[in-house]
Amino acid sequence: MKAAVVTSFGRAPRYQEFPVPTPAGPDDVLVDVIAAGLHPRVRSQATGSHYTSTGELPLVPGIDGVGRGPDGSVRYFVLPDTTTGAMAEQTVVDVRRSIVLPETADPIAVAAAMNPAMSSWIALRRRTTFQAGQNVLVLGATGNAGQMAVQIAHRLGAAQIIAAGRNGERLAALPALGATDTVLLGGDSESGDSESGDLGSATAEVDVVIDYLWGRPATAAITALVTARADRGRPLTWIQIGSVAGPTAEIPSAALRAARLQVVGSGQGSVGAREILAELPSLVAEIADGTFVVDARPTPLADVENAWATSGSQRIVLTP
Numbered sequence: 551m552k553a554a555v556v557t558s559f560g561r562a563p564r565y566q567e568f569p570v571p572t573p574a575g576p577d578d579v580l581v582d583v584i585a586a587g588l589h590p591r592v593r594s595q596a597t598g599s600h601y602t603s604t605g606e607l608p609l610v611p612g613i614d615g616v617g618r619g620p621d622g623s624v625r626y627f628v629l630p631d632t633t634t635g636a637m638a639e640q641t642v643v644d645v646r647r648s649i650v651l652p653e654t655a656d657p658i659a660v661a662a663a664m665n666p667a668m669s670s671w672i673a674l675r676r677r678t679t680f681q682a683g684q685n686v687l688v689l690g691a692t693g694n695a696g697q698m699a700v701q702i703a704h705r706l707g708a709a710q711i712i713a714a715g716r717n718g719e720r721l722a723a724l725p726a727l728g729a730t731d732t733v734l735l736g737g738d739s740e741s742g743d744s745e746s747g748d749l750g751s752a753t754a755e756v757d758v759v760i761d762y763l764w765g766r767p768a769t770a771a772i773t774a775l776v777t778a779r780a781d782r783g784r785p786l787t788w789i790q791i792g793s794v795a796g797p798t799a800e801i802p803s804a805a806l807r808a809a810r811l812q813v814v815g816s817g818q819g820s821v822g823a824r825e826i827l828a829e830l831p832s833l834v835a836e837i838a839d840g841t842f843v844v845d846a847r848p849t850p851l852a853d854v855e856n857a858w859a860t861s862g863s864q865r866i867v868l869t870p
């Protein structure tokens with residue numbers, strides 16, 4: 551079969567022949583892949599830099615996707631850590647880690663949206679006791695996951711949704727998706743740092759932060775939020791999800807003492823596989839119903855090398 555194959559962590563996957571993987575367990579089936587999303591997580595898998603990487607090569611990347619099973623059903627699937635990923639004509643899926651899509655579902659939209667959407671869906675439903683009427687700050691709201699977080703916070707009934715990011719143009723589109731306020735983060739475009747902008751006044755009453763940035767913007771934002779808080783006893787849950795601005799962030803000790811700040815993470819490991827799988831049906835149903843605006847760009851798998859070199863706001867979905 552044809553697949554996107556990584557033979558060296560230093561270069562993009564190539565479209566080439568690869569052996570068809572063989573189902574091994576009793577719940578494994580071979581599916582014909584219809585669509586697989588090129589998420590940041592897949593890029594870090596393909597460079598060997600993700601924390602789950604074992605360094606094994608060759609590797610077909612792709613952590614999730616939509617495929618047609620031997621029984622004809624079209625399924626969204628999530629793969630375990632494997633070297634035979636979704637960016638191939640065929641892949642092996644454990645049916646327990648998949649869900650049959652409703653007939654109305656658009657496979658491209660599902661493949662594009664599930665990974666970015668799951669980040670905040672699971673964070674708000676599994677890593678905090680979020681309740682309708684609470685206020686949410688999305689730090690790094692201009693990416694695919696951030697835009698989904700705005701929409702998901704809205705869908706789950708957040709009262710105030712503050713969207714913060716460094717890209718003014720994309721930020722301006724977020725009120726149409728549910729943001730009640732936007733904050734343009736400032737900073738040094740050379741170093742990629744973005745500081746807290748005017749977060750302080752806008753975020754005094756925030757209950758939950760969904761943080762895709764980390765790095766210096768997170769340090770600046772923690773200080774700004776804690777300082778702005780009228781009631782420092784009001785719980786503030788900071789959910790760390792992505793680190794596009796840096797893998798580490800300094801947390802001032804005073805911030806932890808002066809406010810009821812709790813920092814947690816949400817991702818593979820901090821949320822168990824069983825919990826992640828339990829959230830799939832409800833989120834798939836929302837996406838299939840068209841609840842969220844999804845910005846997908848279908849691209850033939852044969853163009854994988856060009857796709858890898860492409861950056862931009864749309865989520866690339868490879869189609870074998």
Ligand SMILES: NC(=O)c1ccc[n+]([C@@H]2O[C@H](COP(=O)([O-])OP(=O)(O)OC[C@H]3O[C@@H](n4cnc5c(N)ncnc54)[C@H](OP(=O)(O)O)[C@@H]3O)[C@@H](O)[C@H]2O)c1
Pocket residue numbers: 589590591665666668669690692693694695696715716717720735742743744762763767791792793794795816817818863
């Ligand atoms: N833990 C989980 O469950 C989970 C799930 C999905 C995603 N994630 C993580 O979440 C992050 C975002 O994913 P994504 O799918 O949204 O990626 P994406 O679509 O590529 O978006 C990334 C966004 O980050 C912005 N950005 C980059 N550096 C920045 C900085 N220094 N300050 C402010 N904004 C900056 C970019 O905006 P510009 O236009 O300004 O460049 C871009 O819009 C990634 O780290 C990903 O791995 C985690």
